[in-house]
Amino acid sequence: MPHNLPETELHNPQSTKPPLDPHLKALENEAIHIFREVAAEFERPVMLYSIGKDSSVLLHLARKAFYPGRVPFPLLHIDTGWKFQEMIAFRDEMVEKYDLDLVVHTNPRGAAENVTPFSHGSALYTDIMKTEALRQALDAGQYDAAFGGARRDEEASRAKERIYSFRTPDHRWDPRNQRPELWNIYNGMIRKGESVRAFPLSNWTEVDIWRYIQAEEIPIVPLYFAKKRPIVERDGMMILAEDPRLELLPGEAKREEVIRFRTLGCFPLTGAIRSGATTLNDIISELETATVSERQGRAIDRDQSGSMEKKKREGYF
């Protein structure tokens, strides 16, 4: 019965894109529904924009949800100062191209005390430059809802997070005391100072993200595609070696390899993978045969067991 849906789409002569398959269409519909619901129920929503592939999909869905109007909330980028250079250029280009409002925040304490991933270690650095910075920015903007691109398939504690994830005034998440969430009816009632993190991509998997990027021709940072790049090997990870602040340790040597990134974070904490995938088709094929998960290259997940849950309780996305 559900297989022979009526033909609902007139082919737009300007569009070369075929209609989305029912699987991606269902995910898209759900995400748009969430965007509209949050925008209607909250006074000051904001969208966390990390410039990665999930953020790119999130942004695309936001534009679709509010079309023909513009995106009715600002994007917030927490800039640690250690992002890949290509990410920043890409971010500015998107803002200009799509007429977006962008708020960029860097933790002033961290900048003043010169907190770096090298000097303070990944755990403390992430806490100060990402989690603390995020709390500062959310407080400063008095945002009562923040969209994020987290997916439940990414990590075990995320598998239990709601689509509307309630936060106390000090941004804490209480995983044992979450509001039940039934059907697609979301409870957006909060008191002043409290907030909600909303996750429109909750039910997407990594492959869905890539297939959607391909189907919708969504721009992404070129670092996702394989290319010969300078790298240095450290702690079992291949780190991009093009930023002058990266100092080589004794025994380390720069070399060139054909690599790409499966996720993008701060360059000193994000490991590249050896890959020849130069097109989206290549990436999707690679994923479908992949034997490791995407967060495998993220140092911060491995600080300690239950790592992500601890960070999330304290306000990390």
Place this chain on the structure above:
Amino acid sequence: MTAPAIANAALDDATAVSAHPAQEPVRATRDSRPLRLITCGSVDDGKSTLIGRLLWDTKAVKEDQAATLQRDSNGKQNDLGLPDFALLLDGLQAEREQGITIDVAYRYFSTDKRSFIVADTPGHEQYTRNMATGASTADLAVLLVDARVGLLEQTRRHATIATLMGIRQFVLAVNKIDLTNYDRARFEQISHEFKELALSLGVRQVTAIPVSALKGENVVYDGSGSMPWYDGPTLIEVLELATTRSAQTVGFRLPVQRVSRPGESFRGYQGTVAGGSVKPGDSVVILPSGMVANVTKIVTFDLVRNAAVAGDAITLVLDRQVDVSRGDMIAAIDSQPMTGLAFDAQLVALQPEGIQPGKRYWLKSGSRRQRVQVQPASQLDLKTGKWNHADELPMNAIGKVHLFFDEQAIFDAYEQNRTTGAFILIDPDTNNTVAGGMITAKRAALGGIHAEESRVILSLPADLADQLMATELFAGRREDVEVRRVNAGKAAEIIDAIDG
């Protein structure tokens, strides 16, 4: 150099394939929506092992996750050399410490044919609310039993909750069949008992499968080596062929989420189609105001569409200036939902405070939020399946309630439409979600006969009574009705006695 890498991989297709001849071609499309399912059963039945097996055999578990697993289980493995699957599933630290599942978790896996979203919920009785939450979005329920133990009280409980939440497809996984020496008679006995149980709940679509989750038999790979007597489908085959719910057969419904007014020239109503379909030219009614208009356009980001169906997130443009705001419903003029101030519903109480009579809650359904007073009438005894009178409903109770609104409410019966018939209750004191509910019927106002707490005695010809009782409205409230067969003279006598 920093130009965005636009995805135009289609052009590179030929070269990509020839450069990697060993790779399988990329799957172009998935031709169906993801199937949402819920698994019911307890740790003892091997639920975690079953889900772990599904994830493992469909390759949804990656090597680094498996390595973390191995590390966390201190090298503890089951006798097949696989890691402890329960650790993979119980994501929260509190759960690992206590060794139980305390919340709903969602898992994702896929085959070449379809992708699946599993709501993994705990089996213990005190977690009825979690199961109801997981079941609210599910198309199908997998119920697990231990082949050595057979049906338990909790099997009935789980099947009852799943049915109440609108699930009409069951799979009974008779697990640990290896521990019965693949006893065919045992399997057939259990599946027969279960089919009787399902039938008593009104569910006809039942598949029973003998499985060994531990050994991976009849889960993703077939188990005919051990069970040549079983020629039915594996679990994954049933899931691949199951139907997803569709609200397309009912009238058009669009709960309005927001009004889009980017400029003077455009005014569109944004929402997700919650039933039926719509096309330009259709006449619609705006509820609760009752104003009528025609659809001129269906706008989406990519293109102007010539129709939209249930599930589509759209922007609707009407042919005239009408007053429409968030919370209103745009509906087919010839197939309207019910509007009224009083409805009957079933609900699941989700919080320790329960549901208190007379308390005014917020009710949210679709995009509409309004005040409601809830009066509990009865509570379901999950052991016997009987409804007993109740004045309030404690946590985890499933109850029948009457709802009284200050302003017009708009619903379909949940049986007809799982979107416009569903609601949540929010406690205004805590802002927490305290109940999930399903509309059964509008409370009829029989020309002024109806008043709170009163009953009406009718005397009808038997054939007319038969017809009335065959209606859906009656069937839904059969237990509220007392029926006695008498002759005309006796009836007159009884009624006269009341009047006198």
